[in-house]
Amino acid sequence: xxxxxxxxxxxxxxxxxxxxxxxxxxxxxxxxxxxxxxxxxxxxxxxxxxxxxxxxxxxxxxxxxxxxxxxxxxxxxxxxxxxxxxxxxxxxxxxxxxxxxxxxxxxxxxxxxxxxxxxxxxxxxxxxxxxxxxxxxxxxxxxxxxxxxxxxxxxxxxxxxxxxxxxxxxxxxxxxxxxxxxxxxxxxxxxxxxxxxxxxxxxxxxxxxxxxxxxxxxxxxxxxxxxxxxxxxxxxxxxxxxxxxxxxxxxxxxxxxxxxxxxxxxxxxxxxxxxxxxxxxxxxxxxxxxxxxxxxxxxxxxxxxxxxxxxxxxxxxxxxxxxxxxxxxxxxxxxxxxxxxxxxxxxxxxxxxxxxxxxxxxxxxxxxxxxxxxxxxxxxxxxxxxxxxxxxxxxxxxxxxxxxxxxxxxxxxxxxxxxxxxxxxxxxxxxxxxxxxxxxxxxxxxxxxxxxxxxxxxxxxxxxxxxxxx
Amino acid sequence: xxxxxxxxxxxxxxxxxxxxxxxxxxxxxxxxxxxxxxxxxxxxxxxxxxxxxxxxxxxxxxxxxxxxxxxxxxxxxxxxxxxxxxxxxxxxxxxxxxxxxxxxxxxxxxxxxxxxxxxxxxxxxxxxxxxxxxxxxxxxxxxxxxxxxxxxxxxxxxxxxxxxxxxxxxxxxxxxxxxxxxxxxxxxxxxxxxxxxxxxxxxxxxxxxxxxxxxxxxxxxxxxxxxxxxxxxxxxxxxxxxxxxxxxxxxxxxxxxxxxxxxxxxxxxxxxxxxxxxxxxxxxxxxxxxxxxxxxxxxxxxxxxxxxxxxxxxxxxxxxxxxxxxxxxxxxxxxxxxxxxxxxxxxxxxxxxxxxxxxxxxxxxxxxxxxxxxxxxxxxxxxxxxxxxxxxxxxxxxxxxxxxxxxxxxxxxxxxxxxxxxxxxxxxxxxxxxxxxxxxxxxxxxxxxxxxxxxxxxxxxxxxxxxxxxx
Ligand SMILES: [Zn+2]
Numbered sequence: 001x002x003x004x005x006x007x008x009x010x011x012x013x014x015x016x017x018x019x020x021x022x023x024x025x026x027x028x029x030x031x032x033x034x035x036x037x038x039x040x041x042x043x044x045x046x047x048x049x050x051x052x053x054x055x056x057x058x059x060x061x062x063x064x065x066x067x068x069x070x071x072x073x074x075x076x077x078x079x080x081x082x083x084x085x086x087x088x089x090x091x092x093x094x095x096x097x098x099x100x101x102x103x104x105x106x107x108x109x110x111x112x113x114x115x116x117x118x119x120x121x122x123x124x125x126x127x128x129x130x131x132x133x134x135x136x137x138x139x140x141x142x143x144x145x146x147x148x149x150x151x152x153x154x155x156x157x158x159x160x161x162x163x164x165x166x167x168x169x170x171x172x173x174x175x176x177x178x179x180x181x182x183x184x185x186x187x188x189x190x191x192x193x194x195x196x197x198x199x200x201x202x203x204x205x206x207x208x209x210x211x212x213x214x215x216x217x218x219x220x221x222x223x224x225x226x227x228x229x230x231x232x233x234x235x236x237x238x239x240x241x242x243x244x245x246x247x248x249x250x251x252x253x254x255x256x257x258x259x260x261x262x263x264x265x266x267x268x269x270x271x272x273x274x275x276x277x278x279x280x281x282x283x284x285x286x287x288x289x290x291x292x293x294x295x296x297x298x299x300x301x302x303x304x305x306x307x308x309x310x311x312x313x314x315x316x317x318x319x320x321x322x323x324x325x326x327x328x329x330x331x332x333x334x335x336x337x338x339x340x341x342x343x344x345x346x347x348x349x350x351x352x353x354x355x356x357x358x359x360x361x362x363x364x365x366x367x368x369x370x371x372x373x374x375x376x377x378x379x380x381x382x383x384x385x386x387x388x389x390x391x392x393x394x395x396x397x398x399x400x401x402x403x404x405x406x407x408x409x410x411x412x413x414x415x416x417x418x419x420x421x422x423x424x425x426x427x428x429x430x431x432x433x434x435x436x437x438x439x440x441x442x443x444x445x446x447x448x449x450x451x452x453x454x455x456x457x458x459x460x461x462x463x464x465x466x467x468x469x470x
Numbered sequence: 471x472x473x474x475x476x477x478x479x480x481x482x483x484x485x486x487x488x489x490x491x492x493x494x495x496x497x498x499x500x501x502x503x504x505x506x507x508x509x510x511x512x513x514x515x516x517x518x519x520x521x522x523x524x525x526x527x528x529x530x531x532x533x534x535x536x537x538x539x540x541x542x543x544x545x546x547x548x549x550x551x552x553x554x555x556x557x558x559x560x561x562x563x564x565x566x567x568x569x570x571x572x573x574x575x576x577x578x579x580x581x582x583x584x585x586x587x588x589x590x591x592x593x594x595x596x597x598x599x600x601x602x603x604x605x606x607x608x609x610x611x612x613x614x615x616x617x618x619x620x621x622x623x624x625x626x627x628x629x630x631x632x633x634x635x636x637x638x639x640x641x642x643x644x645x646x647x648x649x650x651x652x653x654x655x656x657x658x659x660x661x662x663x664x665x666x667x668x669x670x671x672x673x674x675x676x677x678x679x680x681x682x683x684x685x686x687x688x689x690x691x692x693x694x695x696x697x698x699x700x701x702x703x704x705x706x707x708x709x710x711x712x713x714x715x716x717x718x719x720x721x722x723x724x725x726x727x728x729x730x731x732x733x734x735x736x737x738x739x740x741x742x743x744x745x746x747x748x749x750x751x752x753x754x755x756x757x758x759x760x761x762x763x764x765x766x767x768x769x770x771x772x773x774x775x776x777x778x779x780x781x782x783x784x785x786x787x788x789x790x791x792x793x794x795x796x797x798x799x800x801x802x803x804x805x806x807x808x809x810x811x812x813x814x815x816x817x818x819x820x821x822x823x824x825x826x827x828x829x830x831x832x833x834x835x836x837x838x839x840x841x842x843x844x845x846x847x848x849x850x851x852x853x854x855x856x857x858x859x860x861x862x863x864x865x866x867x868x869x870x871x872x873x874x875x876x877x878x879x880x881x882x883x884x885x886x887x888x889x890x891x892x893x894x895x896x897x898x899x900x901x902x903x904x905x906x907x908x909x910x911x912x913x914x915x916x917x918x919x920x921x922x923x924x925x926x927x928x929x930x931x932x933x934x935x936x937x938x939x940x941x
Contacts, residue, residue, distance in 0.1 A: 039571050043789045045559065045672040046551045046573060050706050078785050080831070082808055089788030133804075135793065267831035269840055272676035272782055274706050 002196040003231070005224050007159045007189060008151035008204070011166060012144050013176045014122065014184035015058045021121045021143035022049030022092065029182065033136040041141035043087035048273050051076075055143040056277060058175040059099045059119055060287035062145060065169050066114050068103025070288075072279045074118075076271040081264060084135045085124040093120035093146075095268045099277060105149075105169070106295065107161040113150040119277075120144050145175070151190065151201065156220040160213050163187060164317070165294070171319045172297075173290045180211050187216055191223045193231065206244045207254050219247035223254050297322055305335040314343050320357045327364035333371040341371050345385065349392055362391050369398040377458060383407035410457045413465065416449070419457065420469050423448045434470055445470070498522075498633040501690040504542045505583065516543055516587075523588070523634045528615070531629035533560070533606040534589035539580055543587030544694070545638035547626050549596060549672035550681060552576050552586045559672040560592040560604040560622075563790045563797045563815025573670020574705065575639060575681050575698040582697040590638055591625030594817045595787060596646055596674040598622050599888045600879065603819045608876060612654040613912060617873040620650030626684050627654040631914075637685040637694050641671055643678045644775055645868070645892025648904035651684050652868040652916025655906040657691045657933070658684040662923045663899030664709035666695075667702030673786040675779035676707075678896040688905060688934040692717040695926065709924065716927045722935035725757045726928065728919075729861035733764045737890060738870045745908040745915040746867055749936070753865070756939050758932075763857050763864075766849065768890040774846035775893040776886060777830050777839050784827025790815060822882060851898045854920075863929050864920040867891045868904045872913045891918070901926045903933045907940060 020027055023040035039047035063070035077095040098118035104111050124140035126133050147166065153159045167185060170178045178185040192204040207223055210216045223245070230239040245254040292300070297316040301307055307315075316322045321342070328338040346367060350360055370391070374384045379402055387401045394401065402408055410416060423445060424431050434441040449462050499507075499515070507515060516537075523532055533548055536555045546552060549559040551569040553576075558564035576586055593603040601609045601624025609624045611617040612631030619628035623640030626647075630638055631654030640647040642660035651658025659682045666681045673679060683694035696715040702708045730750060735743055754760055792798035792811030799810035816824070830839035857864060868891055879885040895902045895918075902920040909915065919936075921929035 042794065044551075044570070044795075045549075045557065045564070045567070045789075046569075046668075046670040047571075048669050048705050050704060080785050080788060082788065082791060082805075084791075084793045084804065087789060087794060089791060090785050265833050267785070267828060267833070267836075269781060269785070269831050269836070272707075273673075 003193045004196050006151045006192045007153040009149045010188040011147045012186040015143040017054040020141035027142050036138040057287040061173045061290050063100040064288045064290050065173050066103030069101045074099040074277045076274045077268045078271050079266045085126050094118035112152045112162050115148045115150050117147045156217045168294045193227045203240050209246045215249050311339045324364045328368040331368040333368045337371040379407050379409050419452050501637045530609045531625040532588045533591045539585030541583045541585035544584050545588050545590050545629050545635040546586045547640050548589040548592050551670035560594045562605045567795045574667035574702045578698050593622035594820050596622040597819050611873050620653035622646040624650045627651050630656045640684050641681050643675045644896050645889050647682045648868050651904040653873040655914030657905045659691050659903045662901040666699050667705040667708050669704040675782040688937045692930050716930050720934050721931050722938045724931050726862040727759045729761045729763045729857050729864045731765050732762050738867050741910040742867050749907050771894040774843040777843035780823045780827035781831050784824045847897045850894050854898045858922050868916045868918045903929045905933050
């Protein structure tokens, strides 16, 4: 039987506000345990939450970016559950009336609907030691935006594409660091299967705890396989039920979190300590003005710089890459040269070292100088690659690197002619043969001249002058 | 008991003298007077006060004698946070907890030269109408040691009634200021929801709770109310509006339209009914106009109130899990530790309300209980609005009975029914003031004036006039 895969994604994004969602504690990382806390985020008796408007503004920005409805009235609710990292034993979230609804994100050839995005407070962290556990509440109360898609994706590839696009949008409008390793971009996947052609939705399984795009793809693929196998073995009803499973990256499998009978009841009810979140017309107008988004930027690059759609999309896929590229253009590199040297040469080298563009040892100005040196024929393209390799390891200027490696291209006719003379003198027999009609030997002479110049002679010049001399 | 005291009580019994005069004879100055005392005299006064508290130890109104600051001493209910004090909401689960911060009302008091002085006994987490559910044992009624002081602010009211506190702070979720004030013959004000910051008040029912003053007379009540009130950015439900002080504008001569709820009074005992009638007559004699109204059956108030309060309480009290502070009883694992700590730390009434609260919020029951209760609440508000279109305030009993005896209301439902006259005020978020109007068999009877939202001035004026007329 052929199956269709149905995937919906819930992404928890930590907003990059200065302070927490309901108190004025800073949201900074890597502080001493429990130092970023106050009566409110410690849930001491009598302490009360007060909404951080900055988080509301960032939610408006997201709503605008995904063309969604920003609700001028939204509400907070309490989600009740006991866990040490949740000091009040309830999470303040938006269950009944979220701030953002009905948006979408376009991926290649498809529109993925976003059902809702709501504000909620993050939990703290439990740190488990062999015989006891510790609780760090620095993160407790950090603002999260939970962005929930409709089950519109039909493959793990589409899921990854959606996530990368969402990630890119978040960075473009700068409402989150969206760093997966640090946990500021966390994804839960709802996965189900159904026979092709069937319109009904079958049992969905939620997979939690996945912290890289690669693992999300593997987790979805594993879960799909598990469900398909269960179906084919006739045990779908017994083995697939609505539950939360954890992905174990080491074993590449998903595991049940709790038994079938223990479905959690969160006893949602309206948070009585907070009023409705109201958004004024002024605030809505002000925070609906967002920077250029990835698709818009790609289109502009295509039109203004006459580059291919493919190149434009690659360049604008991340804000850091797009800014890097824009900076190169600004400093005088050609679009074509910038694209090649940025996306092929530099990114290739960064990938090998597991770095992203923001961690590149070569900044946009330096790469721009390199491209310009190649374009004005100071060095050859081949020499450029050697220079780039050298710059990856050494923090010096392009000029110094060229100097150091002795790669300056020789354009001076006299210097090249003297090398040609030398080569001709020591190969008189071949000169005779060439002159006698053996045209193929021309390549030999070019090679010898280039070799004698240690690659620094301008190959076009060499060709031109050799033809004259021979 | 000294000879003079016996004489005074005899006078009270025969109704010749009002309680306020009794306090005078006991030599307890009013808040207004205390605020004018020079520093040295205040020091002496406090020494004297401590002696008095010690002499009346068996009252058990104070569960702690902490002092903080050198201002006029104000007794504070044990659920209002005072920095560096052990604030425990009358519960075992908060034993050992030290509050690291001041509630906004405490900050406001300090700025006006008042200082928190002692912790008042209360029903555990304000859940009760008799102060019998306190971890610290029962508090006696100021006027009859066999009877309850009311609750949940029983300690706050008994101390003022017995002359061992100038004034105090209480909290009122369903009558917890007004009913003990009535039971101890003192004045208590439950302000409009949003008028006084809840920041620093250990929460019971967050959408119902308000802190308010308990004092010897209406003027003192207004003074303390003015000091603790006003917008607070730390409480999102605090009303952001200009505050006009009430004490300087107290006026006993205004004539008002006062509504009486005819279908309510049948549930009250004969003594209460009689005091109610007498008061209506007096108000008319004073020149006020009485208008007769009806309300929806109070049984709906009881259901809506207890569903709302318990639902909120079940969530508000979930933080007491033994992880960060208070009582912890280690178990075999995390879940076991939660269960053991909460089982050991909470009393029966609190457990009962947490269980019911969790039930009414659970999936499948939420709409039938919680959502419905909110609809009833809305209807009650509407009903009040309707009455206030034709009246400035409402006169109502506070308690259907005189102070009852210890252990008399063993059935929780019976205890819940003792709140029938007070809870709709909280459901509607309105202000109400309870003041003593009569004595019956040595026990005080209090009635309440209920006002429009944010119109405390009118009910304070009404109470001020009534108090003068009674004197
Ligand atoms: Zn905080």
